[in-house]
Structures are given as C-alpha cells and as structure tokens.
Amino acid sequence: MTTRPTVFITGASSGIGATYAERFARRGHDLVLVARDKSRLDALAIRLHEESNVAVEVLQADLTNRAELSVLETRLRNDARIGVLINNAGMAQSGGFLEQSAEAIERQITLNTTALTRLAAAIAPRLAQSGTGSIVNIGSVVGFAPEFGMSIYGATKAFVLFLSQGLHLELSPKGVYVQAVLPASTRTEIWERAGIDVNTLPEVMEVGELVDAALVGFDRRELVTIPPLHVAERWDALDGARQGLVSDIRQAHAAERYQPQA
DSSP, rough: OOOEEEEEETTTTTTHHHHHHHHHHHHOOOEEEHHHHHHOOOOOHHHHHOOOOOOOOEOOTTSSHHHHHHHHHHHHHHOEEEEEEOOOOOOOOOOGGGGOOOOHHHHHHIIIIHHHHHHHHHHHHHEEEEOOEEEEEEGGGGGGGGGGGGGGHHHHHHHHHHHHHHHHHGGGGGEEEEEEEOSBBBBHHHHHHHOOOGGGGOBBBBBHHHHHHHHHHHHOOEEEETTTOHHHHHHHHHHHHHHHHHHHHOOTSSSSGOOOOO
C-alpha cells in the first residue's frame, strides 16, 4: 500500500485553502494547516478528522513574521512525510497605487511573493532529492491584466506565475510537479479584508468550483491551470507569442528602429 503524502496548506482557515484541505482530506491525505486564526484552524481540523479520519495538524503563523516563517521552513525541510505544498496564503489590494502606505505595500509583497518563494525553496531540495512531490502556487488572472487597476497585487501574482514556470523547468526533470493556479474573482474572504463587497462584482466563481477545477488540472499534471478561461487556445497563443518574442531578441545590436538616425 502506497502511503499518501501529507499536504501542507497555507492560508487554510477559510476560502481556497480550507477547501483544498477538505478535498485532500477526502482523498485520504493527512494535513498540516497554516494560518493566523488558530480557532478557525482548530475547528476545521476537528471537522476534517471526523469526516475523513485523517490526521490534521494545525500551525498558527503569520507568514509576514520572519521568525514564524522560519519555523515553517524548517518543518518543510525536515518532514519527509510532507509531499505536497499548497502555497495559497495571500492578500488583495484595497485602492489604487496612490492610496497604498509603505507598510501596506511591504506586507502585501512579503506575503504574496517572499513567503511563497521561501516556502517553495524550503521544500524543493528535499522533493528533488526524493524524485517526487508537488508545489502548487495560487496566482491570479490579474497577474497578466494591469487594466484591472490592482498594480501591486497584480505584480505579485505575475511574479507567482513566472516563478512557477521557472520552477517547472528546473524541477520537473527531477520528478517534482509545479502547478500555477490562476483564479479570477472567487467568493472568499479576501475581498472583505480588502474592504470590497464581493456582491458588487459582476461575476464571481464559487470556491468549491474553483478548487475542484484546479484539482482536475493537478491530476492532469497541468503546468498552468486557469479555471475561468473558457477558450484554452487563448493561453496557448499567449505563451506561444511569448516564446516567439524571446526567440526574436538578439543581443548584439539594438533593433533598427532604435538606431540613431543619420
């Protein structure tokens, strides 16, 4: 009998993270759940243990706190049972760039990019050594849509997509699967925390539908999963155009249009 890997989920007290916890518990995986709200984590852990008879450990942590993040990194480095990392913790942006304080900017970048990267970096060497395991990074379609007006949030999510693509190239030859999941508007508490009424948004996906779709991509070992994208060829065309652009970059000389005119 193959032992299922333990799944480590950040931002697990509600929304996408809690739903991932439910789905993996149903699949028979033990869980390590991370969030700031310990009482909600404890309640979720009890329910999932009762429903699915899996072991659920709760770790209270603020991923923007260096000491608390370091504890999680140590666990990911050393616990060989953990074979799946769901990098879900993140925060949205309230207001435009001009309304952001220095503290708000730093906190958002720290949570959405630095913490996510450090957790992936903590587990990746062990997974590569064992030749198995998965890293799932939750990005956003905002990461390629500056028109949405969430410049900092979108920039952090563009980082998540790029990082995931780069990690795939580095880690897949070693047997490690990396998936980027890009939701659009999803009914979670991230909106309320940003001071936005989710009911004012024109189209919102239910969180269960989002995670179930993401898991279809996970089971297919898809590299980039975009549940709200109804025309898959759009992504293929975008990625193909990007690769074509890269092939047209020749570094020895500036392009003719930038040459000084005689």
